[in-house]
Amino acid sequence: MRKTVFFILLLASISLDSVRAQNKDSIMIRKIFDEALSNGECYQNLAYLCSNVGGRLSGSPQAEKAVNWGKSVMEGLNLNKVTLQPVMVPHWERGDKEQAFIINSQTKVRYETQICALGGSIATPPEGIEAEVIEVHSFEELDKLGTAKIKGKIVFYNRPMDPTEIFTFKAYGKAVDQRWAGAMKAGRYGALATITRSMGLKIDKFPHAGSMSYVDSIPKIPAVAISTEGAETLSTLLRVDKSARVYLKTNCKTYEDAPSFNVIGEIKGQDNPNQYIVVGGHLDSWDLGTGAHDDGAGCVQSMEVLRIFRAIGYQPKHSIRVVLFMNEENGLRGGKEYAKQAKENKEAHIAALESDAGGYSPRGFSFTAPEWFMAAVQSYKPLLLPYGLYDFEGKGGGADISPLIEQGVPVMELIPDSQRYFDIHHTADDTFDKVNKRELELGAASLAALIYLIDNTIFH
Amino acid sequence: MRKTVFFILLLASISLDSVRAQNKDSIMIRKIFDEALSNGECYQNLAYLCSNVGGRLSGSPQAEKAVNWGKSVMEGLNLNKVTLQPVMVPHWERGDKEQAFIINSQTKVRYETQICALGGSIATPPEGIEAEVIEVHSFEELDKLGTAKIKGKIVFYNRPMDPTEIFTFKAYGKAVDQRWAGAMKAGRYGALATITRSMGLKIDKFPHAGSMSYVDSIPKIPAVAISTEGAETLSTLLRVDKSARVYLKTNCKTYEDAPSFNVIGEIKGQDNPNQYIVVGGHLDSWDLGTGAHDDGAGCVQSMEVLRIFRAIGYQPKHSIRVVLFMNEENGLRGGKEYAKQAKENKEAHIAALESDAGGYSPRGFSFTAPEWFMAAVQSYKPLLLPYGLYDFEGKGGGADISPLIEQGVPVMELIPDSQRYFDIHHTADDTFDKVNKRELELGAASLAALIYLIDNTIFH
Numbered sequence: 071m072r073k074t075v076f077f078i079l080l081l082a083s084i085s086l087d088s089v090r091a092q093n094k095d096s097i098m099i100r101k102i103f104d105e106a107l108s109n110g111e112c113y114q115n116l117a118y119l120c121s122n123v124g125g126r127l128s129g130s131p132q133a134e135k136a137v138n139w140g141k142s143v144m145e146g147l148n149l150n151k152v153t154l155q156p157v158m159v160p161h162w163e164r165g166d167k168e169q170a171f172i173i174n175s176q177t178k179v180r181y182e183t184q185i186c187a188l189g190g191s192i193a194t195p196p197e198g199i200e201a202e203v204i205e206v207h208s209f210e211e212l213d214k215l216g217t218a219k220i221k222g223k224i225v226f227y228n229r230p231m232d233p234t235e236i237f238t239f240k241a242y243g244k245a246v247d248q249r250w251a252g253a254m255k256a257g258r259y260g261a262l263a264t265i266t267r268s269m270g271l272k273i274d275k276f277p278h279a280g281s282m283s284y285v286d287s288i289p290k291i292p293a294v295a296i297s298t299e300g301a302e303t304l305s306t307l308l309r310v311d312k313s314a315r316v317y318l319k320t321n322c323k324t325y326e327d328a329p330s331f332n333v334i335g336e337i338k339g340q341d342n343p344n345q346y347i348v349v350g351g352h353l354d355s356w357d358l359g360t361g362a363h364d365d366g367a368g369c370v371q372s373m374e375v376l377r378i379f380r381a382i383g384y385q386p387k388h389s390i391r392v393v394l395f396m397n398e399e400n401g402l403r404g405g406k407e408y409a410k411q412a413k414e415n416k417e418a419h420i421a422a423l424e425s426d427a428g429g430y431s432p433r434g435f436s437f438t439a440p441e442w443f444m445a446a447v448q449s450y451k452p453l454l455l456p457y458g459l460y461d462f463e464g465k466g467g468g469a470d471i472s473p474l475i476e477q478g479v480p481v482m483e484l485i486p487d488s489q490r491y492f493d494i495h496h497t498a499d500d501t502f503d504k505v506n507k508r509e510l511e512l513g514a515a516s517l518a519a520l521i522y523l524i525d526n527t528i529f530h
Numbered sequence: 531m532r533k534t535v536f537f538i539l540l541l542a543s544i545s546l547d548s549v550r551a552q553n554k555d556s557i558m559i560r561k562i563f564d565e566a567l568s569n570g571e572c573y574q575n576l577a578y579l580c581s582n583v584g585g586r587l588s589g590s591p592q593a594e595k596a597v598n599w600g601k602s603v604m605e606g607l608n609l610n611k612v613t614l615q616p617v618m619v620p621h622w623e624r625g626d627k628e629q630a631f632i633i634n635s636q637t638k639v640r641y642e643t644q645i646c647a648l649g650g651s652i653a654t655p656p657e658g659i660e661a662e663v664i665e666v667h668s669f670e671e672l673d674k675l676g677t678a679k680i681k682g683k684i685v686f687y688n689r690p691m692d693p694t695e696i697f698t699f700k701a702y703g704k705a706v707d708q709r710w711a712g713a714m715k716a717g718r719y720g721a722l723a724t725i726t727r728s729m730g731l732k733i734d735k736f737p738h739a740g741s742m743s744y745v746d747s748i749p750k751i752p753a754v755a756i757s758t759e760g761a762e763t764l765s766t767l768l769r770v771d772k773s774a775r776v777y778l779k780t781n782c783k784t785y786e787d788a789p790s791f792n793v794i795g796e797i798k799g800q801d802n803p804n805q806y807i808v809v810g811g812h813l814d815s816w817d818l819g820t821g822a823h824d825d826g827a828g829c830v831q832s833m834e835v836l837r838i839f840r841a842i843g844y845q846p847k848h849s850i851r852v853v854l855f856m857n858e859e860n861g862l863r864g865g866k867e868y869a870k871q872a873k874e875n876k877e878a879h880i881a882a883l884e885s886d887a888g889g890y891s892p893r894g895f896s897f898t899a900p901e902w903f904m905a906a907v908q909s910y911k912p913l914l915l916p917y918g919l920y921d922f923e924g925k926g927g928g929a930d931i932s933p934l935i936e937q938g939v940p941v942m943e944l945i946p947d948s949q950r951y952f953d954i955h956h957t958a959d960d961t962f963d964k965v966n967k968r969e970l971e972l973g974a975a976s977l978a979a980l981i982y983l984i985d986n987t988i989f990h
Contacts, residue, residue: 107693213807233567233968236917419567429890431947433918456892457696458947460920487891487918489968503701508731508949 093237095453095526099519101425103457106515109444111377112370115143118430119370120360127189127357129161129328129396130260137331137354140369144335147377151338154331157407159397162190163327164357165321168294169198172304174481175313183300185265186277186358187320188249189400190284191293194263198319199292201262209247209255221260224316226308227252228267229299231492237464238488239427242495249280253293263292263318264460267301269492272320275299279356281400292320302312330396331377332404339378339389342529346412347521348391348422349375352398352405352455352470359500363491366502367429367510371484374514375521386525389419393471398426402469409473419479419526423517424468429510430486435458435520436466440501443528450523459486459516482520484513534739538683539749539760555986559979561842563917566975569841572834573967575603576889577841581822587649587817589621589788596813597791600829600854604795608836611798614791617655617867619790619857622650624817628754629658632764633723635773643760645725646737646818647780649860650744651753654723658779658837659684659752661722665768667779669715681720684776686768688727688761697924698948702729702955709740713753717744721806721882723752724777727761729952735759736957739816741860752780785954790856791986792864797836799849806872808882809835811941812858812865812930819960821953826962827889827970829854831944834974835981846985848880855930858886862929869933879939881984883977884928889970894919895980896926899940903988909980910983919976921945944973 106112123139126132131256133469137154144152151280168187171180206212207229212220227248235241245267247304252264268278277295282291307314315375334354339345351368355361372392396404421443423435434454437444447462454460467481475481486509494500538632585598586592597614604612608793616841628647631640647653659894666672666682667689672680685707705727728738736757742749756764767774793813799805811828813820832852839846856864872879881903883895894914907922914920927941933942946969953961 103693103696234564236563236972238968243817383551431949452895458921461918489891489972490966495968508698512696 074350084160091454095523098384098522099453102378102518102522103515105185105378105381106374106511106518107508109381110374110511110514112374112514113510115370115373116362116366116505116510117365117502120362124360125357126353126355126361127162128159128354128400129325130329132355133330133396137333140333140353143206143373144392146335147335147373147381149335150334153334155334155407155411156329156331157396157403158327159330159403160401161521163323164323165193165323168321169319171317171529172307172356172369173315173317174307175315181303182304184275184277184297185294185300185318186279187322188282188293188295189279190282190324191253191320191322192290193322194318195291195361198317199263200315200317203304203311204337205305212255212259212316217259220256223316224263225252225256225261225264226265226304228305231269231271238492240265240270240299242492243270245269249295250282252280252289254285254288257288257291260466262289264357265294265296265316266299267289268295269495270298272493273302274297276499277356279496283298290417292318294318294320303433304443311409313314324491326349332396332408333394335373335376335392336475337379337386337390340385341387343389345388345420346391347388347420347524348393348471349517349521350365350393350395350470351425353394356399356401356496358496358498359494360502362500362502363396363428364500364507366494367505367513369424371425371429371510371514375518378515378518386524388525390521398470405470406473409477413477420528421476422474422479423470423483423521425484425517426468426470427483427488428486428491429505429513431509432484432486434461434485436464436485437462437480437481437482438465438475440480441526443480446527450520453523454519456520457516484517485514552913553796555983556918558844559913562838562982563975565979566834566971567968570834570971570974571837572830573681573828573970575773575833576822576965576970579826579830580822584820585817586813586815586821587622588619588790588814590873591784593790593814593856594936597793597911598606600793600813603833604793604852607795609795609836611796613794615794615867615871616789616791617856617863618787619863620861621785621792622860623785625653625783625784628781629779631777633766633775633777634767635775636912638719639827641763643763643950644735644737645754645760645778646739647782648742648753648755650741650742650784651713651780651895652750652780653754653780653782654778657684659723660775660777662773663764663768663776665765666962672715672719673692677719680716683721684723684725685712685716685721686725688765688766690727691729698952699908701731702952705729709724710742713751714745714748717748717751720726721751724758725754725776727792728755728758729955730758732953733758733762734983736959737826737957739818754778754780758785759900766826792856792868793834793854795833795852797839797846797850799847801847803849805878806851807848807880808853808982809977809981810853810855810930811885813854814859815856815861816956818956820962821956822960822965823888824955824960824964825858825886827965827973828885829971831885831889831974832976835978838975838978842856844982848985850981858930864922865930866933869937872934873937877940879934879937880937880988882931882934883943883981884939885944885973885977886928887943887948888932888946889953889973890950891948891969892919892944892973892976894921894945895942896924897922897940897942898925898927898935899942906987914965917972917976917979918951930939944977946973
């Protein structure tokens with residue numbers, strides 16, 4: 071950002087002006103929440119997306135359908151502009167449902183177990199892979215075992231998410247290396263495939279999808295996730311049967327990159343039309359469920375912000391853009407393209423917000439923002455506390471808007487209650503019936519309230 | 531309370547001692563949460579209660595079974611004492627499932643609709659009641675209509691819970707007069723029966739049970755709740771068909787008071803064995819569901835507090851009692867009896883805590899306590915914030931422990947996120963599958979943490 075002037079309306083020494091401003095702001099925030107909770111449309115929009123579009127992985131026909139849906143919803147919001155921003159995206163398909171068996175080496179009994187290929191993985195050969203399994207809990211353990219113990223086997227990463235982390239995303243962060251880098255690490259030692267314990271805190275039958283990565287210098291091997299229940303079963307068997315085997319068959323394939331779009335809607339700013347506040351979620355989702363919490367919720371909440379502003383007659387000072395980003399899940403191409411275009415077009419971005427942590431009851435926002443911006447955020451606290459928003463301490467911002475950070479844009483993410491998110495994250499169970507209407511609406515209103523405050527206190 | 535001495539360990543001017551105390555406390559609170567989230571037993575206990583006992587209205591065989599269950603769980607916790615405290619309770623039974631039809635006066639078409647008798651109501655005559663319906667939204671409106679317009683009709687109370695209240699219990703408080711006093715008010719004007727819109731924010735088919743009351747001076751008339759969806763249907767019909775009728779048939783009956791028990795478990799205090807901190811929930815529930823959130827959750831969380839203390843080897847200074855109160859739902863006899871006995875036995879109570887707002891993700895505690903106690907609570911804040919506990923401003927305390935207030939006992943209640951509670955409150959949908967394991971465990975740990983802090987800072 072160039073020269074930055076900002077105003078904290080609530081100074082420690084309270085002046086009459088600041089009291090007036092706070093009253094005005096608290097009335098406007100009350101209006102925002104009343105509108106969201108009384109006339110909200112985000113819940114119905116999400117119902118439509120989940121039931122009529124469903125899971126929508128980048129490059130799929132459903133993703134294309136989702137783009138058209140997003141555009142048509144926005145066209146109904148009386149905005150100043152709705153556009154599609156072209157972007158090429160990875161195109162990976164799961165193919166037929168995977169098969170897996172845990173095999174007792176003594177009795178030869180085969181137990182069917184629930185797995186799914188990880189996004190970006192190569193498939194097993196058509197006849198599948200059957201081999202002995204070696205369980206590890208860290209890459210250090212893997213390195214110690216080395217080629218001698220690993221070659222020709224299936225590596226089973228079974229370090230659970232830490233249940234003692236209160237904020238479950240921290241537990242996710244501490245475990246997800248196994249999913250993302252597991253195949254790279256094990257491929258180096260001649261493993262035939264990897265099985266990673268699903269990134270979930272609940273013991274159940276749902277395998278959790280998610281992205282993984284290869285490097286060209288290391289042999290590529292198939293990578294799958296096993297349900298937490300399957301992981302417990304396999305681990306228990308391995309304790310008594312060191313030669314237990316697993317059979318895996320996956321049918322996934324990576325295709326040529328496909329054309330797709332970010333969907334962008336805009337209300338023109340009254341005072342600073344060339345300065346932007348962006349709010350968004352990602353339109354793509356994993357294919358197993360219907361992407362209700364991840365991230366249909368963030369998409370409908372972001373559009374709801376503009377609907378609320380129109381409904382209560384709020385004319386923003388800066389231009390407010392909602393962006394439904396394409397391809398957060400396996401490439402971040404939409405987020406990168408948006409940032410690239412913003413830079414090329416020399417668009418000044420005041421702030422960028424994302425909702426991509428589920429449509430649960432909101433507790434606050436995380437930030438990656440300079441000190442002067444956080445000082446303004448401190449002044450918002452008393453206005454947001456009545457709505458259950460108390461937590462502004464976390465570092466974060468949302469993946470899709472993270473490419474804006476290097477342009478100096480303050481980024482922030484809605485932080486909903488995180489307890490239930492990893493029960494359904496990337497699974498077939500991430501469906502509309504898991505979403506509570508009021509919780510979703512409160513999230514939309516929280517985004518709108520923060521944007522309103524930024525719009526009124528932060529200027530280039 | 532007699533002479534009260536209390537210590538705030540965290541003074542504004544930080545001394546080395548206070549830093550040491552805070553470190554010790556923060557380590558102990560971390561241990562409490564780790565134990566609850568890693569080795570918690572409350573979720574399994576709740577599964578058992580819901581599946582093997584089920585709904586357990588006072589005076590029912592299931593309530594008796596629940597008493598035995600509570601006793602046997604506590605006997606497994608290595609406590610110093612487990613006792614049953616006798617109490618006589620009301621005994622009302624629903625009888626066969628109710629029937630209701632909305633009848634179009636023009637076409638005579640009868641639409642079946644979902645109702646339930648309110649607790650304590652008399653039944654309709656065996657042949658049912660059919661009459662015209664008059665919709666009202668307040669007692670003022672009812673009073674204006676008077677006998678002329680009401681006599682011989684069914685009064686339909688249809689003021690919804692206010693969706694703009696962020697804390698849903700406030701919306702409940704603003705609407706529940708219709709359920710509690712509706713029959714009394716309408717009986718005075720010669721109404722034949724009352725139908726009250728269910729106390730829920732969601733539009734669905736579940737009627738919500740709950741208690742109601744009569745006075746002897748006013749004719750007693752049958753009172754039912756209609757599902758929110760039914761209320762919408764009926765109200766819509768009444769707009770075009772002023773003579774629309776409803777048929778109601780209920781089969782409930784009040785029996786003689788029945789013997790029952792509060793279940794009490796105790797860990798003896800090391801320094802002040804004759805001073806008590808009480809934590810509890812209520813063992814009885816409405817009969818339609820299995821009382822999972824209301825209040826199986828509070829019962830298993832309260833017992834979990836003592837299990838946690840034993841598991842981490844914490845020896846409390848005061849005696850800690852868990853009380854599973856009988857008959858919160860339709861009489862509060864258990865809470866009253868406990869307070870009566872406490873007074874008669876001159877038991878000094880340092881504090882009383884309740885969990886009766888659902889097993890959802892905790893956000894804080896509400897209090898009815900003197901200023902000196904609240905000053906201590908202020909000092910706990912930084913220790914509890916890392917666990918998502920930030921809200922200590924509400925006035926409250928829990929129904930079962932409210933009779934202790936007149937003895938000067940500070941009372942407090944766990945405040946979980948309230949968004950989903952009234953979706954299932956008093957309905958057939960209040961079942962175990964609606965409870966999230968981690969949310970339930972966090973509530974138990976929150977109770978244990980607050981009790982630990984009180985135990986270490988408040989003395990008679």
